[in-house]
Amino acid sequence: MKIVRYPHPSLRYPARLLTDIDERVRTTARQMLDLMYESKGIGLAGNQVFYPYQLFVMNVKSDPQQRELEQVFINPVIIDRKGSVEGEEGCLSFPGLFQKVRRAKTVRMQAYNLDAQPIELFTSDVHPEIQELTSRVLQHEIDHLHGVLFIDKMGAIAKLSSRSKLKELERDYRKAQGRGEIPSDAEIEKRLRNGDMPLM
Ligand code: CO
Numbered sequence: 001m002k003i004v005r006y007p008h009p010s011l012r013y014p015a016r017l018l019t020d021i022d023e024r025v026r027t028t029a030r031q032m033l034d035l036m037y038e039s040k041g042i043g044l045a046g047n048q049v050f051y052p053y054q055l056f057v058m059n060v061k062s063d064p065q066q067r068e069l070e071q072v073f074i075n076p077v078i079i080d081r082k083g084s085v086e087g088e089e090g091c092l093s094f095p096g097l098f099q100k101v102r103r104a105k106t107v108r109m110q111a112y113n114l115d116a117q118p119i120e121l122f123t124s125d126v127h128p129e130i131q132e133l134t135s136r137v138l139q140h141e142i143d144h145l146h147g148v149l150f151i152d153k154m155g156a157i158a159k160l161s162s163r164s165k166l167k168e169l170e171r172d173y174r175k176a177q178g179r180g181e182i183p184s185d186a187e188i189e190k191r192l193r194n195g196d197m198p199l200m
Helices: 023-038 128-145 158-180 185-194
Strands: 043-045 053-058 070-084 085-088 099-103 104-113 118-122
Touching: 023 043, 023 053, 023 070, 043 128, 053 128, 070 128, 085 128, 099 128, 099 158, 104 128
Parallel strands: none
Antiparallel strands: 043 053, 053 070, 070 104, 085 099, 104 118
């Protein structure tokens, strides 16, 4: 399992609902958490590992020792948002790019956990120290599952100052494709449509 980088088509592909939460899904979630820690990330969505299903993992402290903060959400939906706050954001699929993004201050989310139990998370109830960050991660990751990226949510100035970094990422991606390290976009899109597993 590897994290795909912009502009890999998986990042723009709307992830499918997971209808069966089985051992394979649990294994994938565990691998995603380990990969997230390895990359010093605080959240990772299925699309980012070429797994086009509605699943994301998070730990806002990025600390494998703090297992109580480790969470896996399946088929998540935000049912309410309150307030608005701007903060710095990055993404493991855009190494080196950090920009201010405006997000809701608190959200209410419904999802399923790995035991297929419905859960609800209201970030107003989260410890104040990590409340804003938790809300931000939930919105960022759920966007991923719909093929929406943080570059879409940036203001005009942030977008403008991201341009050269995005061009660089696009160049690197095409070069890796030229070397045969990444399949062609047409092949990737075919695999996404078929949901062939494993995709990597
Ligand atoms: Co991201």
